[in-house]
Structure formats: structure tokens, C-alpha cells
Amino acid sequence: MLPLARAFYSSVARISRNNRVALHTASTLRCKEATVVDNEAPAENSEESGSDASPPDGKDRTKVIPVETSMRYLKSAAYRTTYGEEFVWTQYRRNHKGMYAPRKTRKTCVRQGKISTGNPCPICRDEYLVLDYRNTDLLKQFISPYSGQVLSYSKTGLCQKSHLRLKVAVEQARDCGLLTYDVPFREYDYSEYYGKQEEPIQLKS
Amino acid sequence: MLRAGCQLLNQAAAVKTGSNNFALEFVRWRRKPRWLPVAKSKMFRVPERKKQTEEERTELMRLHNNYKTQLRSVRQYLREEVVRQQETSTADHIVLTPEQEEAEFQRCLDENAAWNAKIASERNVRLAEEREAKVAYVQERLEAAKLRSEERREKVDERIRYEIEQAKTFITRESLEVAIETALANPVDHNYAIDLEGNMYRGR
Amino acid sequence: MSLSPASGIGRFYKHSAKIIRFVRLGCANRPFYHIVVMERRKNQHQPVIEQVGSYDPMPNESNERLVALNTERIRFWLGKGAHMSEPAAELLGISGLLPVHPRTYMTAWRNRRAAAEAEAAETETSKVDTA
Amino acid sequence: MSLLRHFRKLSVEHTRRTLAGSASSNTRQYDKDPQPLFTDAETQRLLQNMTQLQLDKVFRKRTVSDNSTETKFMTTAQLEKEFLQTIVKANKLLQMPPVVKVKEDAQDALITKDAALKDFADTKYVFTDITFGLRNSERKVVVRDVDGSLSYASLDTRKRMNQLYFPLDGRRSYTPRMFSKPELLQRCLEEHKYEFVLDRLTVQYEPYELEFHQISARVFEHLMESKQFDLLRSTRHFGPMAFFYAWHRCIDDLLYDMIRQDYLHNAVELIALSYKIHQIPVDYKQTLGQLDALQPTPGQRALAELRNCLKKPQEQHIQDDIQAAIGKTEQDFAADEISLKFIEEYIGGEHALKKVQLELAVQTLKELNLEKLQLYQGLKKAHGVQASSS
Numbered sequence: 001m002l003p004l005a006r007a008f009y010s011s012v013a014r015i016s017r018n019n020r021v022a023l024h025t026a027s028t029l030r031c032k033e034a035t036v037v038d039n040e041a042p043a044e045n046s047e048e049s050g051s052d053a054s055p056p057d058g059k060d061r062t063k064v065i066p067v068e069t070s071m072r073y074l075k076s077a078a079y080r081t082t083y084g085e086e087f088v089w090t091q092y093r094r095n096h097k098g099m100y101a102p103r104k105t106r107k108t109c110v111r112q113g114k115i116s117t118g119n120p121c122p123i124c125r126d127e128y129l130v131l132d133y134r135n136t137d138l139l140k141q142f143i144s145p146y147s148g149q150v151l152s153y154s155k156t157g158l159c160q161k162s163h164l165r166l167k168v169a170v171e172q173a174r175d176c177g178l179l180t181y182d183v184p185f186r187e188y189d190y191s192e193y194y195g196k197q198e199e200p201i202q203l204k205s
Numbered sequence: 206m207l208r209a210g211c212q213l214l215n216q217a218a219a220v221k222t223g224s225n226n227f228a229l230e231f232v233r234w235r236r237k238p239r240w241l242p243v244a245k246s247k248m249f250r251v252p253e254r255k256k257q258t259e260e261e262r263t264e265l266m267r268l269h270n271n272y273k274t275q276l277r278s279v280r281q282y283l284r285e286e287v288v289r290q291q292e293t294s295t296a297d298h299i300v301l302t303p304e305q306e307e308a309e310f311q312r313c314l315d316e317n318a319a320w321n322a323k324i325a326s327e328r329n330v331r332l333a334e335e336r337e338a339k340v341a342y343v344q345e346r347l348e349a350a351k352l353r354s355e356e357r358r359e360k361v362d363e364r365i366r367y368e369i370e371q372a373k374t375f376i377t378r379e380s381l382e383v384a385i386e387t388a389l390a391n392p393v394d395h396n397y398a399i400d401l402e403g404n405m406y407r408g409r
Numbered sequence: 410m411s412l413s414p415a416s417g418i419g420r421f422y423k424h425s426a427k428i429i430r431f432v433r434l435g436c437a438n439r440p441f442y443h444i445v446v447m448e449r450r451k452n453q454h455q456p457v458i459e460q461v462g463s464y465d466p467m468p469n470e471s472n473e474r475l476v477a478l479n480t481e482r483i484r485f486w487l488g489k490g491a492h493m494s495e496p497a498a499e500l501l502g503i504s505g506l507l508p509v510h511p512r513t514y515m516t517a518w519r520n521r522r523a524a525a526e527a528e529a530a531e532t533e534t535s536k537v538d539t540a
Numbered sequence: 541m542s543l544l545r546h547f548r549k550l551s552v553e554h555t556r557r558t559l560a561g562s563a564s565s566n567t568r569q570y571d572k573d574p575q576p577l578f579t580d581a582e583t584q585r586l587l588q589n590m591t592q593l594q595l596d597k598v599f600r601k602r603t604v605s606d607n608s609t610e611t612k613f614m615t616t617a618q619l620e621k622e623f624l625q626t627i628v629k630a631n632k633l634l635q636m637p638p639v640v641k642v643k644e645d646a647q648d649a650l651i652t653k654d655a656a657l658k659d660f661a662d663t664k665y666v667f668t669d670i671t672f673g674l675r676n677s678e679r680k681v682v683v684r685d686v687d688g689s690l691s692y693a694s695l696d697t698r699k700r701m702n703q704l705y706f707p708l709d710g711r712r713s714y715t716p717r718m719f720s721k722p723e724l725l726q727r728c729l730e731e732h733k734y735e736f737v738l739d740r741l742t743v744q745y746e747p748y749e750l751e752f753h754q755i756s757a758r759v760f761e762h763l764m765e766s767k768q769f770d771l772l773r774s775t776r777h778f779g780p781m782a783f784f785y786a787w788h789r790c791i792d793d794l795l796y797d798m799i800r801q802d803y804l805h806n807a808v809e810l811i812a813l814s815y816k817i818h819q820i821p822v823d824y825k826q827t828l829g830q831l832d833a834l835q836p837t838p839g840q841r842a843l844a845e846l847r848n849c850l851k852k853p854q855e856q857h858i859q860d861d862i863q864a865a866i867g868k869t870e871q872d873f874a875a876d877e878i879s880l881k882f883i884e885e886y887i888g889g890e891h892a893l894k895k896v897q898l899e900l901a902v903q904t905l906k907e908l909n910l911e912k913l914q915l916y917q918g919l920k921k922a923h924g925v926q927a928s929s930s
Contacts, residue, residue, distance in 0.1 A: 148603030177718030177728040182602040183739035184710040185633065192677045193638045193747060194579055261515075268511035275508040280487060287488030462670065468663040473683075473697075477705055480680075481671040503660070504667040505651065505682060505690045517660035517688070524659065 061127060062113040070130035074137045087141040088129060089122040089156040105153045108161040123162040131165045133172035136179055142166055148181050419456035421448050429486060429501075430494035431464065432457065440466050444478070444497060446486050461486070464500060478504060567757035568788045573641040577817055578783060586809045586816075587779035591634060593838035594774040595845065598630045616850075623846045627839050636779040643748035649691040657688030666693060668701045676702045699746065710743040719744065719755060729762040738777040760784045769797045786814040792894040795883075799901040802908075804879040805831055811886045820891065827882045834875040862919045866912050873913055880906065 073079055083091070094101050095118075109117050109124035123129050129138055142151050142158075150170055153163045173179040237244070301309065376384045397407045421427070426449040433453065435441030444462035447455070462478040469475060483506065487493075493501065495512065502509040577583055601607060614622065669680040681693040681701050693701065703713055718724050718740070728737050737759055745752040760781050763769065772778045785791045791814050798807040808831060812824035836844065863869050868876075880902065887898045 144603070146603065146607065147605050149605060175712075175716050175718065176721075176724050177716070177733065177737070177740075178724075180733055180736040182604055183736065183743050184604075186708070186710070186743050187632070188635060188638055188747075189675070190579070190638055192675055193640050194575060265511055265515060268514055272508055272511050279507060280490075283484050283488035284490070285488075287485055290485075473664050473666045474661075475666050475668070475701070475704070477668045477670045479671050480669050503657075503665055503684050505684070509654065509657065513660050514656055517657050520659040 057114075059115040060113065061110045061115060061124075063127075065128055065130055067130050067132040067134050070128055070132070071135055071137065073128040074135070082126075088126070088138070089141070089158070092122045092125075092157045094157050095119045101154075103154070104160065105157060105163070106159050109159045110161075121157055121159040121162055123158055123166070131162065131169045133169045133176060133178060135169070136173055139166070139170050139173055139179060143170065143179070417445070417457045417459040419447055419451070419458045421458050426450070427458065427486065427489070427491040428494060429461065429483065429491050429497050431496055442466065444500070446482075446491055449492060459486075476500060476504065478506070480506060567754055567761060568784075569753060569757065570639075570641055570787065574639050574783070574787060575641065578639040583783070583813065583816065586813050587636065587782060588631075588634070589838060590782050590806045590809050590813075591636075591776075591778040591838070592774050592803075592806070593627075593630055593634065593842045595626070595630060595842050597774045598633050599626075619850070623843060626846065627843055630842065631839065634774070634776050636776050637742050638747045639780055639783060640748045642750050642753055643695060645694045646692060649694070651682065651690045651692065653687075653689040655688060657684075659686060660688065661686065666697060666701060668705055670705055676706060695749075699749075708743065710740075712744065716740070716744060719751065725755065725758070729759060729766075732766065732768050732771060734759055734763055734768070734771050735775055735777065738772075738775075742776075756780070757784065764790060764793045767793060767797055769794055770801070782810060782813065783817075786810065786817050789814070789818070789891070790893075792892060792898065796894065796898055796901055799883070799898065799905055802905065804876050804883070804905075805835055808879045808882050811883065814891070822885075822889075824882070827878060830878050831875050834871045834878075858923050859920070862916065862923065865919070866916050868912060868916070870916075873909070873916075876909055 094105065096102060105121065106117065109115055109120035115124065123131060131138065133139075142156060143149070144151055150167055153160065156163075158166060170179065174181055394407065397405050399405055427446055428449040429444065429446055430453070431442040432445050432447075433440055433442055442464040443457075443460050444464055445457040446459045446461055447453075447457040459482060460479075461482045462476065464477075465475045467474070478501070483501070495510070498507070499510040499513050501507045502513055664686055665684040667682045667684070671679075679698075679702065681698045682690055683693045683697065684690050700713070702708075703711055718728060718737075725737070738756065741752060741755055741759075745755075763772070763781065764785070769778075769781075772781060782791075782794065785794050791810055795807050795810055798804070798810065808824075808827060812828055814820075815822050815824050883898075883902060886892055887895055887902065892898060
């Protein structure tokens with residue numbers, strides 16, 4: 001899906017914020033034909049960098065992207081041109097036969113270090129989105145503003161593996177205090193701490 | 206060995222129960238049914254007895270005696286506690302002192318009396334109304350009956366008067382002779398015909 | 410397997426023999442016991458009259474074994490004349506609710522003796538080694 | 541297995557020690573039992589008044605799994621009743637966490653010791669009484685050690701057992717990393733998540749635990765530096781915070797903030813509280829009495845605010861309009877005068893530390909007030925409202 005993103009990011013992380021590749025990546029992200037992108041990728045690469053001898057495989061997911069890069073990516077202009085102000089999952093649509101989608105999403109998008117599907121889930125399709133407890137900007141997109149729970153995969157379209165990782169990351173982030181949530185109210189029984197029965201405090205209201 | 210035994214058992218079981226359920230059971234829990242004899246390999250095995258020294262035995266005896274005595278007293282205490290609890294507990298019912306009970310009874314009585322009074326007054330009013338209604342009804346019926354009887358009497362009187370009027374021309378025993386004479390004197394001949402114009406045609 | 414509620418669904422006769430005993434729950438190689446009151450003649454997996462506690466025989470991460478006892482109900486049932494199985498009696502003895510069971514003392518002294526013998530053997534071998 | 545356990549225990553103790561060490565060195569602790577002063581009816585009233593009652597903040601939409609609302613048709617009488625209930629509910633939500641001193645493990649924990657039971661098992665046994673209807677504090681937890689001694693459990697074990705058998709919603713069985721790692725806590729504080737930290741603290745720890753005191757002290761001290769007192773206003777933590785400052789004689793920052801925000805009544809109450817705690821012979825009761833007579837309590841204010849939304853626009857008197865425009869009534873002006881006098885007395889005294897700053901704030905406020913007063917009177921004259929009508 002995003003063959004250029006990585007090629008571009010190796011450079012963009014350093015300097016250029018709004019070069020041509022970034023825009024191009026953004027546009028190709030929305031179009032679903034991975035094959036077209038594959039064909040274009042080497043050409044673009046040779047044009048832009050020239051130094052890269054072998055074109056990187058867009059479906060390769062063996063390279064580990066550090067979280068810091070991902071966090072920087074989420075704040076970058078390239079991210080904004082790609083996703084705009086929307087969440088990373090809003091534009092994603094699942095492909096399925098018939099009227100109704102299967103109840104569960106696919107088990108995983110990545111098999112043997114490669115994207116094994118034509119329509120990978122919102123997290124797997126962009127390798128610079130790393131699920132980690134420090135990456136709160138990303139995690140916040142998957143939390144319901146009403147109930148505070150992690151949104152269901154039927155809504156976000158995450159594959160089961162990413163969803164599990166998301167849930168773990170959210171829990172860790174909450175544990176570390178990086179994500180806030182509404183703590184359940186604790187009512188104190190004063191007599192438990194002060195021994196004797198205190199007279200109830202009068203409130204003039 | 207066990208497997209062989211198992212097959213044997215299976216057969217035995219099949220014969221005995223006639224179903225396969227039993228055989229399925231000891232796929233996991235392979236155990237010898239009680240009716241099979243002791244295995245050949247275990248035939249002459251004598252189970253080893255745990256040896257217990259004399260002092261240990263006496264010590265245990267002493268401890269057990271102690272324990273039993275103590276437990277008995279604890280049990281006694283708990284039994285009393287339970288009984289006490291059952292007597293004093295207010296867990297499933299409401300307990301009242303005699304005064305409270307008396308007051309409660311009095312309150313109930315008062316309430317009952319009040320209810321009775323209220324219902325009695327209501328009933329009196331209702332009964333009075335009903336009585337009046339009945340009286341009025343009876344009165345009405347009586348009036349109606351009177352009217353009806355008067356009407357009937359009048360009708361009868363009229364009839365009688367009419368009959369008396371009629372009775373004047375009746376033929377009595379005294380006037381029989383005269384009537385015969387008049388009849389003989391004025392014979393009436395009904396043997397005639399009338400045409401359309403009213404002309405009488407006497408025959409004979 | 411569905412669990413019966415703690416208040417129990419077991420039917421019982423008023424004058425039948427009750428017993429406070431363990432019911433083994435958990436799974437293979439991971440024992441966990443409920444301490445329950447049930448009719449004495451019944452099998453452990455039948456419905457219980459009441460659950461009065463739990464016992465986890467495997468030490469937790471701070472190396473303790475956890476026991477929960479509903480003491481109020483245990484006192485009630487003992488007062489009603491319920492029996493106790495031996496492990497349950499041992500546990501209640503250790504908890505300090507009832508007198509300590511003789512068997513606990515027995516395991517204690519046997520453990521101590523075994524430890525002493527092991528130590529003696531250790532010194533023996535070390536002596537041999539040094540000599 | 542046992543080795544692993546040992547390591548884990550070591551690491552737990554290590555984190556605890558580091559936390560305790562880092563915190564106790566630079567945080568302020570209650571040197572004696574603060575409970576009698578805190579539970580005192582007058583102190584409670586002062587703290588509640590200082591907390592204020594902003595209904596929007598108390599009943600803000602919470603992200604919990606069930607945050608459904610209910611819409612009803614009501615008569616005016618029912619609505620009035622509902623208003624009163626709302627205030628009561630809000631006060632319940634503003635219940636302050638109790639301030640108590642750090643509780644130590646009891647010294648006479650040992651019940652019996654049976655030497656004959658030595659080595660009866662290889663681990664100790666922890667017995668918890670799960671009798672129905674007991675409160676967590678009165679539940680008995682006893683430990684039979686390997687050497688045969690039976691003793692009451694330590695506070696730590698008690699808490700663990702209570703959480704295991706009667707879990708408190710939101711409390712973790714382990715220490716959240718937010719509290720165990722000082723740098724994470726520091727980060728939370730720098731992001732001004734004070735309310736979250738304190739909320740979580742109340743759920744995770746008991747008020748008598750050392751960690752509770754250390755972390756809350758740390759939060760309050762950080763708050764003193766960042767001066768974001770508005771974040772805690774109208775939450776349950778404002779009272780303990782004010783109490784903490786008053787106890788440790790560092791109310792000046794809070795006082796400055798209150799004067800800046802024009803909460804003069806609260807400022808007076810704060811000063812009164814510190815006088816009360818340190819038993820400084822200044823008669824504050826008279827001033828407080830005057831102020832209370834002039835200004836409504838937070839509950840009354842919130843109730844008035846609720847009722848206000850029922851009023852039809854044509855019912856609004858011209859005077860109300862003027863008051864709404866300026867934000868003050870004549871009584872408020874009178875109260876401000878009294879409180880300003882009291883505050884200036886405090887600043888003049890030897891207890892204030894940041895005199896210059898406070899004086900400046902008071903001066904600006906005075907000027908602002910004067911302007912407002914003039915505007916108020918001018919408006920009143922222009923609309924022909926008589927002075928005696930108010």
C-alpha cells in the first residue's frame with residue numbers, strides 16, 4: 001500500500017516536509033490499487049533519490065520502525081496531507097462479499113513479514129503507525145469520546161492482531177498515566193477513618 | 206499391559222452393560238472394575254505398612270484426646286451461641302416489647318373502631334336512602350293499583366247499566382203469553398228477495 | 410462447568426448429617442478448593458448447601474497461601490452440629506478459630522525431623538569430603 | 541521459581557524505597573495528626589465554601605460506559621424538588637478525601653505463638669474473614685507464619701486481601717507504573733493532569749498510607765509552582781489542598797490566585813483557616829460572620845443559578861440586567877470592602893511571605909472594583925433605579 005512512504009520517510013524524517021513524494025503518497029494511499037503503486041514505486045524512487053540501488057518492497061514489514069519516528073510522523077505535514085483532520089480509520093472500508101461484512105475482521109494482515117492482503121487494515125497499511133503506549137496521539141483516535149472504551153474493530157476495521165495490540169497499548173498507556181480516563185468515583189465513609197461517628201456536616205443549600 | 210487389560214475390560218463391560226458408554230469412560234480413567242480379579246503382577250504384593258513408633262502413637266493419642274475435649278467444649282459453646290442467636294435474632298421478624306405490643310393492639314383497635322364508625326355512618330345514610338326509595342315506590346304502586354281498580358269498576362258499572370237498559374225488552378215468564386200473542390198476530394215472512402234497487406219480491 | 414452460587418442450591422434434610430469440607434475446583438495441576446457445607450453422604454461435585462470459604466493451596470507471588478473463611482456461617486454450622494473433614498479441621502485449626510488439629514502437629518514434627526536428618530546427612534558428607 | 545519470586549519481591553521493595561526516598565526528602569508531611577482540625581465543623585464549612593460549586597464542572601459529561609441521560613416532563617414543584625436534589629448530589633460528589641495521619645503497622649500484632657507448630661508448612665497462610673456485611677476496616681485478616689505464630693496481618697497484606705476478595709472499582713492489585721515511577725508522575729504533573737492523578741490516587745491508595753501522603757503532597761507542591769489552581773476548583777481535592785497549604789504555611793500562592801480571580805470571600809476564608817490551624821490570635825470570626833450574612837453559600841448560589849434558567853426574559857428587572865452586566869451586586873461591593881480590609885491586615889502582618897506580589901494584586905483589584913462601582917452607580921442613575929430599592 002505505502003511503498004513510497006518508507007522511501008520518503010528515510011529522507012523526510014530528516015528535512016523535507018512538503019516535497020512532491022509526500023503529496024503523491026497521500027494520493028496513492030486512498031486509491032486501492034496496490035499494483036499501480038507497485039509499478040510506480042521504482043520509477044519515483046529512482047527519480048527522487050537515485051542512490052537506492054534496489055527498490056524497497058512496499059509490502060515488506062520486517063523493518064522495525066521506532067516509536068519516536070511514528071510519533072513525529074503523526075505530527076508531520078505528510079500525515080496531515082494523507083489523513084487530513086480525520087482519524088486514520090475513518091476513510092477505511094472493508095472489502096467483503098455480499099451485503100453484510102463478516103462479524104470479525106481478518107486475523108492478521110501481515111504474514112511472514114509481508115502484507116498478505118490487498119486491503120490491509122488502517123494500522124497495517126501505514127507502516128509508520130506504530131501501536132505503542134507512548135504513541136498517545138494515535139491511541140486517542142481509537143477511543144470513544146462517549147464511553148471511554150476502545151472502539152470496536154467492526155467500526156475501525158482493524159485486524160484482530162492489531163486490535164489486540166491496540167488494547168494492550170491503551171491499557172499500558174493508562175497504567176503509565178499517559179492517557180487520562182475518568183476514574184470511578186470513590187465514596188468515603190468518614191467513620192471508617194475517624195473511628196467515631198461524626199455528625200453529618202450541615203450544608204446550607 | 207494396561208492396554209491389554211483395557212481391551213479385556215472393554216469386552217467385559219460390553220458384555221455386562223451392553224453399551225459402549227462405559228468403555229468410553231475409562232479411556233481416560235483406566236481403572237479396574239471391582240469385579241475383575243487382582244492383576245497377576247500384583248498377586249503377591251504385600252502392601253507395606255507405615256511404621257509408627259510407640260512414642261509417636263502415644264503422643265498422637267494424647268493430642269487427639271485433647272483435641273476432642275477442646276472441640277467438644279467449643280461445639281457446646283457454639284451450640285449455645287446459635288440457640289441464643291435464634292432467640293434474640295430479629296433477622297427475619299420484628300420483635301416488640303409487651304408495651305409496644307399493647308400499644309400496637311390498641312392502635313389497631315382504635316383504627317378498627319374508626320373504620321367501623323365510618324362504615325356505619327355510610328351504611329346508615331345508604332339504608333335511609335334505600336328505605337325512602339322503597340316507600341316511594343310502594344306508594345306509587347299503590348296509587349297505580351287504586352287507579353286501575355277504579356277504572357275497572359267504572360267499566361263494570363257501565364256494562365251493568367247497559368245490561369239493565371237492555372233487560373227492559375226481555376221476554377219474561379209474565380209477558381210470555383202476550384209476546385206469543387203478538388208474535389202470532391204479526392207473523393214475519395222472511396221468504397223474500399231483494400234486487401239491486403231494493404225492490405222486495407215476496408214469494409209464496 | 411457452571412458453578413453453583415455461594416448461597417448454595419443443594420437440597421438437604423433437616424436432620425441429615427452435614428459436613429464442612431473441601432470441593433476441588435480448578436483444573437488439572439492447579440487445585441483450588443471451595444470450603445463448603447454439604448450433606449455428608451453426597452459426592453463433592455453435587456450441589457452444596459452453602460459455600461463458607463475458599464482455599465488456594467498454591468502459594469502466590471509473595472509466597473503465602475490464601476484462605477477465606479466466612480466465620481459467622483462456620484460458627485453457625487458448627488453450632489448446628491456439622492461435622493468437619495480432616496483437612497478442613499486442620500485449616501480451621503491453623504486459622505486460630507478452633508483448636509489446632511493433632512495432624513498439623515504431626516506434620517510439623519515430621520517435617521522438623523526430616524529437616525534435621527537432611528542437615529545431619531549434609532554435615533556427614535561434608536566431613537567425608539574434607540577428610 | 542522461588543528465585544524469581546525473590547527477585548520480584550526485591551524489585552517491589554526497591555521501587556517502594558526509591559519512591560519513598562525521593563519523595564520524603566523534599567515533600568512536606570503532616571507532623572502531627574491533622575484529623576481533629578480537619579473534621580472540625582468550622583474547618584469543613586470553610587473548605588467547602590472555598591471549593592465552590594460549579595455545577596457544570598461537577599456534572600460534566602464523563603466518559604464511562606453508561607452515561608445515559610433521562611428527559612422528563614415535570615411540573616414546577618417537581619422541578620424545584622429536583623433542583624434541591626441536584627445540589628445534594630453535587631455535594632456528595634464533592635466529598636473530600638479524609639485527611640489523616642500516616643498509619644503504622646500495629647506493634648502488638650502477635651496473637652499467639654505455638655512453638656510446636658514450627659515448620660508445619662513451607663509457606664505462611666493468610667486467613668481472611670469474609671463474613672457478609674463487614675466493612676473493609678473491620679474485617680479480620682490473620683497470618684499464620686511458618687514458625688507457628690499467629691498474628692494480625694500488616695496493613696499492606698490487609699489491603700491486598702481486601703482488594704482480592706472485595707475489589708474496589710478502579711483499584712489495581714499492583715502499583716500502577718504512574719505511581720511507581722517518579723518520572724512518569726512528573727510527566728503527568730507537567731501536563732497538568734492534577735485531577736486525574738488525585739482521582740486515581742484516592743482510588744488506588746487509602747488516605748492513611750504513606751504513598752498517599754507523599755504523592756498528594758507532591759501534586760500540591762507542583763500545583764503551587766504552576767499556579768493552575770483553577771483546575772482543582774470545584775473538585776473534591778480543593779479542600780485538602782487548601783488545608784495542606786494552610787497547614788504548611790504556604791497559602792500565599794493560592795491567596796494570590798484567589799485575589800486575581802476576584803474570589804475575595806474565599807481568600808478571607810483561607811486566611812481564617814490558616815489562623816485557625818496555627819492558633820494565631822486574630823479575630824476572624826466577626827469578619828466571616830459579616831461576609832456570610834452578605835454573600836450566599838456555594839450551594840445557594842448554584843441553586844439560584846439553576847432557578848435562573850426558569851425565569852422568563854421579561855421578568856428580569858432592569859437592576860438584574862445591570863448586575864448581570866457588571867457581575868456584582870451592591871452587597872458584593874460591601875462584602876469586598878470588608879474582605880479587602882481583612883486581607884490587607886494579613887498582608888501587613890508577619891505571616892505573609894510574598895507581600896509585594898499580594899499588595900500589587902490587591903491594588904489592581906481595588907482599582908478594578910472602583911471602576912466597576914462607578915459604572916454600576918452610573919448605570920443605575922441612568923436607568924433611574926433607586927438606591928433604596930436594592
